[in-house]
Amino acid sequence: MTDNQMKIFNNKDFRPEKYIQNLVQECVGGSELQQKKQQIQEYSEQTSSSLKKYVYANYMQFIETANEIQHLESEMNQLSHILLIEQRNLLSCLGDGNSQNLNKEVEEYDQESSSVDESSQQAIRSVKELVQGFNSKVLEGKTFLNDGALIELDSNDYRPIQRVFFFLFNDTLIVCKIRHDKKLEFISQYDPRKIAVINIKDLDGVKNAINTITTDGSKIFQCISTAAKNEWIEKFEIALKFNQQLNQKSKKGQTPPPASVQKQSNSLDNKSITSDITGSPTEENNSVTENWAPDWLAIAPEEIQSFIAQRHFEEALNLIQKSEEYIAYDSTFWNASEISGKIKNLKTSLSNVLIEELSNCQVRSLQAALRSSRRPLKLLAEMGKARQACGKLLKVCSNAIRMTQREARRNNAEISELFFCDLSQVVSEFLRAFSNQPACVSSLVVWCNTELRYFSNQLIKHYLTKGSQLENVAKCVEGVRKPCAKLTEIGLDLGYHVEGLLRSTLEQIIEDSRYRLLDTIGRSEDTWQPYNLQTKTNLKNLLREMEGFGIDLRNHVTGDTWINLTQCTVNFCRHFLSVNESCAFLAKNEALKMSVEILLRDLFLAQHAITPNSAMTVDLNFVTKNKNYLLQELLPTAIDKYEKISGRRNDFLCELRAQFGGGPPKPKPRSIYQTDVI
Template identity: 30%
Template sequence: METFYEQMPKLSNALAKTIGHRNFDPEKYVKSVSTQSDGDKDLEEEKLRVQSLGEDTAQILKKQVYKYYQQFIDTAKEISYVEGEMFQLQHILTEQKNLMKVMTDIYSVKDDEKKEDNGSKRSESTSREDRKRVMSSLRDRVEGFPDSPNSSRFLVYDNDVKELELENFSEIRKVHLFLFNDSLMITTWAGMRRGQLVPGKYKFQQILDLKDLAVINVRDLGPVKKSFKVMSFLLSDTVMFQCETTKEKRQWLEILDETKNKFLADQEAGLDNDVPLSPVSPTLSALNPFETEFSTSPKHESAATSVNEIWLADMPEDLDVYIAQRYFEDAVDLIKKAEEYFATNPSAKDMENDLKVRKAQLVAVLVKELGTAPDRSHRGGPTAARRPVALLTKLGESTKACQLFLSNRSNAVSYALRQIRAEGYLGLYITKLCNVFFTGLKDTMVEFELAFSNYHGCYSKLVVWSNMEIKGFVDLVAQQVFTRRADIAEIADCTSTILSQCKATNIAGMDFEYTVSSLLLPDIETSMKDHRCKVIDAVKLRSSEELWRPTNCGTPQMLLKLQEEMEGYGIANIYQYSYNECFCHLTNSTLSFTRALVVHVDSVVKMYLPELKVPMLDGIEAIAKCYTEFIAGCLVSEKERPDKAKLIKRNAMFVAESLLPLIETKIQRCILQLPKQLADLRIEFIKRTSD
């Protein structure tokens, strides 16, 4: 706390120590302040000091967060790394535990083998009758009990648990689990007496195959205690259960693990599940790694010879471990190796179903990696999707990988665009949007070529995706740029930025300039027509108020500013129209017309597209013709007033010799040919004003 107080201002330091004390009582503090104050003014001052302290504290906390932000990130990474190591350690300990149990059972069975040999046949027949009797009783107690094609199914363990919601860990219902030697059955209580659930009668809900089952131990954190998860790879479903006691949870985990291992081992060895597992004395002879050395029965010998590859026998469990520990590359290599082995050894295809299940599970995990969750960061860029895309293509899922990759990039680009705030000058905002969008588009194409260069059928999806993304981007830009209130110069700058950025994004032989131009064409044409109408209306309004007087700038500095402005528009001979240090022969209407026409021409030239040549020339001709007709008419009406006529001719000469040639030059640079209709208009105007 000393560091915190040192950062506080001197006036707030004492107050901070008082309020930050461990035994601080707000009520006593308020009473002491009210008794010591002389009136409302003291209370207001104390209130302001407390508010100032709160603001200072917030600023200090914010600085501390920024200061230690990188440490938070590093700590989170370390925690994630340690969690992965703990998971691996737990798996190793579980394997060691199973191995020790197997070795213990081997020698205990050897010692008691002679004693139990005489009564083995009688106990075997008795146990089978007991199992049949239990299964028959279950059919009566469980409503909708499923019929099993496996006649050797028997009950291993059952108990009551609570089913929890995965999101908020609230209790959904109370269920009863029945663990068989080959499956796990989930039932609910069906009996009711006086509105209360009565044990003994159950209703079937779901049955899960043990070979497609994974049991996950859930750590005790917060409200989640004494719980475990059951995940079905085949159904892509996860259920969480909560036990009454920790001992009961540990018992469930041990029995589920042992039963699944026994079931998988019997399936691989081709054995029948004749001996039930119990939580007290599990028999794991199928997991015995020394069975070929100690066992001489014909059944065991045939099982050993049927699995002629050790790695193939361990393949399902190895794939489960690789997927759980996120060693996806090792899982893909093992799958490819198994597929090659099955292709050359048809006799081993009985394990091909297990391979298909694990392959589907791995594909589902990789698909989730490429998916877009709300809480997932998009800062990794397209390279973050390189690993799952490469693995999916190796597994023969190139079409799915292409679709998910493009969907991932769509969400990433959309997220990046949403982070840009529309603040200040519109052109700057559009420039940021273009940089983000076209850079994302370019990166996506580069990464796409690296990932799918050998899959030519995927390029059609890239073309369709690119067109859809560009259409969405143009719609977003059009909503911001092409509005009735937008200035034509801003619209021109934004359009020019979009087109120039688009030209720089021609990757992999794909040219998006035509697509962008065709999408922008209607809005650009509408903006040109709207601005043309506004300029014509403004020219008519100025013309109606024209008194044909020279412009008085007031001071030489203002005249110099006017000359610099006209030079900026491209009119170099503006100085010959100035006189008496602050006067200009050009009238206000002529100057306003010059500004409006030059701005309009510069804007439409920036937005020029080949399809807009005719409407662009027609619009410029209409604006120029509006003012030239006005000057010609005024020249006729003011013939009787020589001074007025002389001033009108000076303005007409400026329009004909300086302004219109400048406009023709600008347009000629744009369309690479002389605008004949503007040249004809200028020649006709010169003839009419020179008479």
Template identity: 30%
Template sequence: MADILVKKLTADDFDAEKYVQSLSHSSVGGLELQQQRQRVLQLSKETSALLKKNVYNNYMQFIETAKEISQLESEMYQLSHLITDQKSILSMMLEVTISGDKGPGSGLSGVQEAVQEFEDPQEARLRQQRENRKKLSALLENIEGCSHVLEEPERWLVYEGDLVELSQDDYSGQQRVRACLLNDSFMLATWLADRRGPVRYRFETLHLLDALVPVNVKDRGQATNAFKLLIFPDARAFQAPSPKIKSEWLEHLERTKKDRVAAQQKQPTAEHRAPVANPDSENPFLKQQDSVGSRDSQDDDETNPFSWWSSSSAPPQSQVPQTPEWMQELPEDLDQAIAQRNFEDALTLIQRAREYFTQAPKTLVNAEMKRGVETRVKTLVSVVRAELAASGERSLNAGPKAARRAVNILLQLNKQQMACELFLKYRTAILKSALQRLRLEGDTEVYIRHLCAVYFRNLNDTLNEFNKVFASCKSCLPALVVWAGDSMNSFASKFCQHVFSTQSSLTTVSECVSLADHYCKQASKTGLDLRFALHASMSRDLERRVASARDQMLDAIKLRAQDESWQPTKFTDERQLQTFMEEMNDIGVAGLNEYLTDALVLGLTSSVLELVRVMVAFVEDVLRLLVVWPDAQQLLADSLTAVLEAQLHQCKAAVQHPMLKDKVSSCLCDAQR
């Protein structure tokens, strides 16, 4: 037994949770579980003792191995020093050499240095920009979600490094970021601590240099080597690893901003710059012709009546469309509307901004503004989700229209699936709260009546509200059908728990089932028929309850046969006989007058009369169930056949009994009837 346990615990695919679950399922009672626990503890003790024994026997080998590892470590250090010395010697030899190229990492060759010395400054700058562009592409491969940064062709990397973002309140460290200074913007990416592989950062934001001002921050406490970036309308503080890197960041930021301003100032003048002179301009005859031609063209322009239109209608090439004032104030207005729960105003602003972006040119400024608007859209969605979440008595006690406002906001933001999911979760919470408030008072039928009323009222309200709110979203109908099926299964589970798990009679069961089927038929008028789900969830319990009623009748027949005297039923007076006849007529058994053998004697025994009463009630209950459970017809026929066969068997046994020979006529009369 211990060997089998060891094999199980040392297997490659051993799973502790599955092993515990299998023990819990296979064990009978707490005693067997205690025995299993003792076996595992005993195995643990044996393993621990064996481990200690092995350590004691091999401790000398452990010591020798540790010595060898220490010696190997010292040899590796010596080898590292030797390699470093050899590298420095080789570097010195390459620097001393006259015609040889320098090694990798030691700078450029003498020929390349000479070429760079006489290289055109503009070409050198373009070459440097291309190299920085390649560096930017290589850097962005390690940052997730920043492919749009390379969409601008005239963008390259100036400086980059790791920083720690500080809190504005106490200048405590918040997160590690990767900062990249580009020639026209400043990019931030957050560190992914749980990520493995080359992509270790996620893109956060991209700020234009025009809206960014670097500010030095004095050292205070633990916040050393810090600087601040004023980014309207906010500010962010960062901490550099060392004072040198901090000064480099501030220097590069200032110089890049100046270069950016200078480039923007040179751009309009470059567009109006005169064309490059043609070599043919040195020809004096061509100059004379040009002067004559220019005078002629000037005269033609003066006499041309359409010259004023052609000159005035041509727009300047340097004209750039400016962002409207309302668009610049949009982020602040959106934040204010969301904070004040003015969702309709926020939605209007978002729709207006989206219309503007569809018509506006695709510039870097518009892309950044669009990204800011989409960020606030996510904020609005999260706030609306919180409004729609079914938490607290206020939302759970509200009517079906309470969630319409939030759902409409999500629908207009093109969040149909989210709106549908949240709406159905909201209705589920309301239904669950209403069912929990039901109290089990009175008999089972009264409780089931209240249960059906609460559930189907909530179901009808949900269906009607869904048809109003999601009338144009046909794709959400499958979610409604799935939700209705799940809610019906929950209702049926609660229904079966109170109807079939208690000692309720078959009459009570049939009444409760008929009541639930009636409510389900009324709910189908809204367009969703869930009777199939109700019937499927009750079929097994109904079959078990009908079989139980049949077995009770069979047991009752055996008990009555033991005490049966096989005498005709006699009445004391005419009034008692008349009352008996009326009772039998009420349950549907008529025509018993023909069995009267005397004025007050009925030619049927008491056991037969009692069997008739029970069978009539049984048939009525099962027929009531046939509406819900059509398969019960065969079960009803089989049950009645079994009951009648049992009664005939008792009559046959009485006829063959030697002590009941004088009562054979009564037994035969019961059997024939």
């Protein structure tokens, strides 16, 4: 698109409906509309890519600006804290005046009381006249604090829902709906002591908003101005403190002062309040002092709620621990039990949020799940919730490992090494997170047992099935043993447990293989003639292959392509050594040693017992030569290779060698021609 056409979209007065209408009138046919659509789409992609470039280019500036704003906020909080301390000191100095000043304050107190009573009565009359559907008799004797109009916003997209009007008394909040005829319709009634008011920072398009958490849930209201928002927050705090002071005074049989007098005299004082002063000359200078919690402790529950809502879990936990330490050190202030109960409930809420955060970790990638779980794990361990945390962590890891195993089987990948690698990562992360929680190690042991059982069941189901080749079974088992042995480096030895889980299946596979291999011996009739390889290349390849098994056939080569052994003998040597190698790998487990030795013994005896048919005319010296080859060359080679791989002695084959030690008589040597291949 041209630059002029692009400028149309950047115009502030751009209207999509009008643009589409003009575009349809200008274009002729669907093809031209398709071209326009493609041009608009290309322009959209260009705009998106350029926006990304600008964001990337100014990324560091965004970070620096955010850091500066954070520093400014912290400085403002410090200044606010200093102002509160100065104001508290000033009020305490004013409270130490002489009795004449106190008498003046009592007179002012009486004047304020009368004015507050008049304003409260006027507010009650207004509620009675303006609010429809509300019983105003419940307001008798209440102290009026504030009223005003607000706008209720949707908590998801901050869209205005309706206009409301608040009447706030000392222990009652009346919420009314402003109808179109400017009349008020009663909606609900709340107790300010059970309402949490949270200040919401100004966002794009949403300013001067507060979040009220009531028994009905959380609602967001927008005030007319910043001053009005601050006034509502202050009035709610006055209502809360008013009721707290009222309860304490009623216990001592005294009349509580109005809320406005409390606010003017000592609403921000966190040390003490002065009780009513009598006119007796003997008690003129006596005053009763009540201890209050510090300002930071009084607002700690609201701050903790704000931290949890903003996912600042570390700050919330630090404030909870600080509050608990202060209450444990000094719990003489009168509302200590109430604040302690709130802190305890918020601590429980924080632990529930962290456990939920841990449960929702990414399960498609074990590494991602472990990384995302470190933060809630650390906090839960500090809160004494290590047992619940380790249970949730191990459950998430189980789901991640099993999903990874399914994908590996689907892609024909190596599952054994992948499983034990994932297992080692989980164990390492677990020990790092709960290094100071030895009681959680038992949960790790039980979890490892469960995962090993599941892994062995899947291994038996997919790889160690009935009829599997012995070579494939040995490779699978060896692939399990090697990575399992590496776990001992981190202090976890699971080898014995894995062998026990696979033992019965492997014994059954070895027994089935024994019957199957014995059935193949003697199936093809041996002609008892020397083996002719036809070409020198075939002979060379056979010699190289047998050297790989550890057997040298060069002494038995005659002519250019002949081997002075039968073809069945040569094939059996190749097959027997392959089976011997697989059995040696399986025999590393002491429990399987006898089964594989029986298999090798029976297989060797079956081949050694083969004799030529009586109807055939054969050279008996040649038959003896083949049997001697099995005893004198094949059997020692198999015994040495078995012992080298398994590290154990094959007792049954050694007994065979001792049993046939003498062997049949050796045939007479002959002068023979050997090929130049050797």
